Amino acid sequence: MSSPPKVLAILGAGAWGSALAGLARYKGHQVRIWSPSLGNSIEEVVADVDLVLSAVSMPGVSPTSTQIQSIKLKENIPIVTATKGLDTETTFTPSQIWSSRCSDHPIVVLSGPNLSKEIEQELPATTVVASEDINAAKIVQQVFSSKRFRVYTSSDPVGTELGGTLKNVMAIAAGVCDGLHLGMNAKAGLLTRALPEIIRIGTHLGGQTETFFGLSGLGDMLTTCSSDLSRNYRVGYGLAQGKTLEQVLSDLGSTAEGVNTTNVLIEIARREQINVPISGQVYRLLNNQISPQEAVEALMERDLKPEFSEKTIPPKL
Structure with a gap:
């Protein structure tokens, strides 16, 4: 009704x-x-x-x-x-x-x-x-x-809100992946690892695990990480094409919330000692500490381990 x-x-x-x-x-x-x-x-x-x-x-x-x-x-x-x-x-x-x-x-x-x-x-x-x-x-x-x-x-307002917020960081990473033409195998790996990172952060901050598998978590991430209508995706894509962050944001002509979110997220991760490998590399990329290619290499060269064994440790940036 x-x-x-x-x-x-x-x-x-x-x-x-x-x-x-x-x-x-x-x-x-x-x-x-x-x-x-x-x-x-x-x-x-x-x-x-x-x-x-x-x-x-x-x-x-x-x-x-x-x-x-x-x-x-x-x-x-x-x-x-x-x-x-x-x-x-x-x-x-x-x-x-x-x-x-x-x-x-x-x-x-x-x-x-x-x-x-x-x-x-x-x-x-x-x-x-x-x-x-x-x-x-x-x-x-x-x-x-x-x-x-x-x-x-x-x-679960906390989980619903954090799912929509944190996926913007992952959308920048997805844009880098596509901008470097790394292929669907690489992107599938990225998004599959992005979800547990979002869950790890979100549940630490009070969200419920199941929320991140829903529309405001996984659903929003899949949409934003797959469309050039997403401003955050376009930020990553532009950086991978060799543009500076200032050039990319100027081309957008509008706000890409993932840029500011990444910087604040790393502050939270350091304070709360949450392991955020993907977000950490996005942070380094946005702050001119690393190239898109180096960010991908850093993620691929992480220590070998079982798939489901993440420990909560401070991010090394």
């Missing part, structure tokens, strides 16, 4: 925010969009809405949530975060930032294999909405579910 039409405020007018706005309008909901680039008032946009959805870039999460904190929203309305990244200053995820600023509202994470360009083309897609407040997740599920966008619920 579909929910009655609601009034939504979508924060962020980029490709992802616009795609989500289109999905909400397709269901008959009224959508208001706010962005600093639009020059409109965030207070007016969120006034009396039934749901707030944040699709701002990672650097915008903290200032935007601070603005919302000072505004009196309707009581107990869900705040949905659709941003994938890690905060440079705190190493927090977007939902952790929103929870710290708006603790009197249920926070819902929306994440899945969702290329915004395909959604704008009205191609079918699936996603996950996750919250500790499962009723809030179900509200968001009803708002966005349609015949072209299937929405599943989860009670």
Whole structure:
């Protein structure tokens, strides 16, 4: 049974925010969009809405949530975060930032294999909405579910969010693999080893193992690591073609969250002593410490061992 039409405020007018706005309008909901680039008032946009959805870039999460904190929203309305990244200053995820600023509202994470360009083309897609407040997740599920966008619920917001965040690092590695024309054998090996690395990090930080085998983990990784619609994939591909990171980002003309995520992830891995061999080589590549070819060689030359015997040790970078 579909929910009655609601009034939504979508924060962020980029490709992802616009795609989500289109999905909400397709269901008959009224959508208001706010962005600093639009020059409109965030207070007016969120006034009396039934749901707030944040699709701002990672650097915008903290200032935007601070603005919302000072505004009196309707009581107990869900705040949905659709941003994938890690905060440079705190190493927090977007939902952790929103929870710290708006603790009197249920926070819902929306994440899945969702290329915004395909959604704008009205191609079918699936996603996950996750919250500790499962009723809030179900509200968001009803708002966005349609015949072209299937929405599943989860009670694991941490795992759902980290799956979508960490796969951006692996997408850079996958882009390098394809940019060097290493073939499908090499890429299959990379992605197969990438998943346990994501699980190792994600479960250490509080996510549930099974979540990473779902749409917001494995599903999102397969999509992002296989499509040139993925900005993070294109970063790795461009670096493998001999471009500098600055050139690649200039060519993209938009944010590739995996670059910042990699740097913050290595800070977390060092602090928590989590073994992250693939992420470690991506970090070295992004910080001009190693060439794409050397990164591949470093991964291929790791110590021989059984397939399932990873130990948690500090990454050597």
